[in-house]
Amino acid sequence: xxxxxxxxxxxxxxxxxxxxxxxxxxxxxxxxxxxxxxxxxxxxxxxxxxxxxxxxxxxxxxxxxxxxxxxxxxxxxxxxxxxxxxxxxxxxxxxxxxxxxxxxxxxxxxxxxxxxxxxxxxxxxxxxxxxxxxxxxxxxxx
Numbered sequence: 490x491x492x493x494x495x496x497x498x499x500x501x502x503x504x505x506x507x508x509x510x511x512x513x514x515x516x517x518x519x520x521x522x523x524x525x526x527x528x529x530x531x532x533x534x535x536x537x538x539x540x541x542x543x544x545x546x547x548x549x550x551x552x553x554x555x556x557x558x559x560x561x562x563x564x565x566x567x568x569x570x571x572x573x574x575x576x577x578x579x580x581x582x583x584x585x586x587x588x589x590x591x592x593x594x595x596x597x598x599x600x601x602x603x604x605x606x607x608x609x610x611x612x613x614x615x616x617x618x619x620x621x622x623x624x625x626x627x628x629x630x631x
Contacts, residue, residue, distance in 0.1 A: 491552045493627050499541045500620055506534040506541070507616050514609035521606050528602045531609055532593065539590040542583065542619055549574060549626075562587035575622045582615040 513521065513531050521527050546565040553572065563584050570580020589608075592600060 491630055496545050496627055499545050503538055503541045503620055506538045510534045510609055510613055518606055522602050531605045536593045539586055574626050579618050
């Protein structure tokens, strides 16, 4: 059985991280890049956001019979799209996010500060969309 409480709690975390990333996105690029603590905060919020997104996806997949997806982040994103839990466009974006999550966790030394700034400027909409679509999905569950 899908745990709505667990999902709602993760969505609250994501919303909080999103607020913090939006705050950082308002900082001028030069200021952001010269303050390493801001860069580190952005990276941490982004990593936590992605982990929470895929925790939700893993939980849903496991409870709906997709237990073989437990460790493959791109497969979780594809599963959510294939089952129409999220829109096709968001599933494609989540597949990209899964790849970026893997870079943040395993190839962190290759992440550059400008890349993080660019994500803050151009990709937070996908996080908002995930929150909205998962909220809509859990409202359909009895």
